[in-house]
Amino acid sequence: MTTTASSFDRRYDLDWIRVGAFFLLILYHVGMFYVPWEWHVKTPHPVEAIEPLMQLTNPWRLTLLFLVSGAATRFMADKVSVGKLTGARIARLLPPLVFAMFVIVPPQSYYEIVEAAAASPAAGLVVDPYGAFWVKYATASGRWCDADGCLTTPTWNHMWFVAYLLVYSLILALMLALIPRLGAKLQAGLERAMKGPGLLIWPIAFLAVTRMFLMPLFEVTHALTDDWYNHAVSFPAFLLGFGLAKSETLRERLISARWLALVLAVVCWAAWATYAWIYRADDANPVGGLRLVMRCVYSIDQWCAIAAILGFGAKHLNRDAPVLRYLTLAVFPLYIVHQTLIVVIAHHLAKLNLPQGLEAAILILATFAGCFATYEIVRRIPGVRWLFGLKSQPRAEASRPPALA
Numbered sequence: 001m002t003t004t005a006s007s008f009d010r011r012y013d014l015d016w017i018r019v020g021a022f023f024l025l026i027l028y029h030v031g032m033f034y035v036p037w038e039w040h041v042k043t044p045h046p047v048e049a050i051e052p053l054m055q056l057t058n059p060w061r062l063t064l065l066f067l068v069s070g071a072a073t074r075f076m077a078d079k080v081s082v083g084k085l086t087g088a089r090i091a092r093l094l095p096p097l098v099f100a101m102f103v104i105v106p107p108q109s110y111y112e113i114v115e116a117a118a119a120s121p122a123a124g125l126v127v128d129p130y131g132a133f134w135v136k137y138a139t140a141s142g143r144w145c146d147a148d149g150c151l152t153t154p155t156w157n158h159m160w161f162v163a164y165l166l167v168y169s170l171i172l173a174l175m176l177a178l179i180p181r182l183g184a185k186l187q188a189g190l191e192r193a194m195k196g197p198g199l200l201i202w203p204i205a206f207l208a209v210t211r212m213f214l215m216p217l218f219e220v221t222h223a224l225t226d227d228w229y230n231h232a233v234s235f236p237a238f239l240l241g242f243g244l245a246k247s248e249t250l251r252e253r254l255i256s257a258r259w260l261a262l263v264l265a266v267v268c269w270a271a272w273a274t275y276a277w278i279y280r281a282d283d284a285n286p287v288g289g290l291r292l293v294m295r296c297v298y299s300i301d302q303w304c305a306i307a308a309i310l311g312f313g314a315k316h317l318n319r320d321a322p323v324l325r326y327l328t329l330a331v332f333p334l335y336i337v338h339q340t341l342i343v344v345i346a347h348h349l350a351k352l353n354l355p356q357g358l359e360a361a362i363l364i365l366a367t368f369a370g371c372f373a374t375y376e377i378v379r380r381i382p383g384v385r386w387l388f389g390l391k392s393q394p395r396a397e398a399s400r401p402p403a404l405a
Helices: 012-034 048-055 061-077 082-104 106-119 130-138 157-178 182-193 198-213 228-244 248-278 290-316 322-352 356-378 382-388
Strands: none
Touching (some): 012 048, 012 322, 012 356, 048 248, 061 082, 061 228, 061 290, 082 106, 082 157, 082 322, 082 382, 106 130, 157 322, 182 228, 198 228, 198 248, 198 290, 322 356, 356 382
């Protein structure tokens, strides 16, 4: 079934893109175990060579997720009142966030402490049994500190995205209450601005300005209250998705620009990845204005990759399928549990001293298997569904085999 662009009852291409972006995120977090960058747990044998591959999605993956989340919110907002929209977003996002912070996320902090204690015995970190650790975690009384600082708990780790999405949804609800027909007005403004070269130039210019002037002042923290560079990029991306979701005009423009955007994204990725590789050392200091130039290159990559994905998706993916209906429901529970699965599995796999390629393959397969097993279990338990962002469902329907079967 192919949905015509004029109807826009649902953008199946954006559903496909959302699912694909979350799957890429899972693979990215597997890569975080191996790349030399800081993360919760680390392989004993870091692999510098995968840094350029990690840079392939680093500039745009989360910005794209905020954009498609804004688009999904548009379809909901056009069908219900502001009050119902607010209630629905709180009901979907807040219970999983709180549940994850106290049940799903704590093992990540636990194994982070285990590995930090093993790596730096002189720091004096005490590894309690998990039950005692959880009490300290939940009551913010752990005082787990080393030379790099202290571990703050409770924490949301990867669930920061859900916290930000909840806050952005509430801000949007307030804007909808104050500005009648906000979606249509945003759409009309975007259609006027993003025509011809403006489709690429204006988003790139905005991203470049924020990266050049805000990023040096506000480090990305995922802590909500001091994360102003991140907000300056993520919230406008959310509003952009809200505005373009139902625009046939922007959809056609993105289709037309997809090849140019793809070429620019690939070229700028190669340039940025090369720059990041050359200056990967902590004490590296790029000469002259090179740092500012590369921030612009990063921004070109960031928007052109998103524009290419949206364009190719609109051209080739705007069709429904049973597997899409299954994955659209499954992807939020998968996101909730994926990072904890990666941390726990990776920590224990590393002890087996397997060949690294085999270890990585097992880690990827075990993570996806664990994610889907979790979804298949929780979707069948009415009292648990809402903790994973799933709507209530009759028991008979929840017990059916997966749609993709």
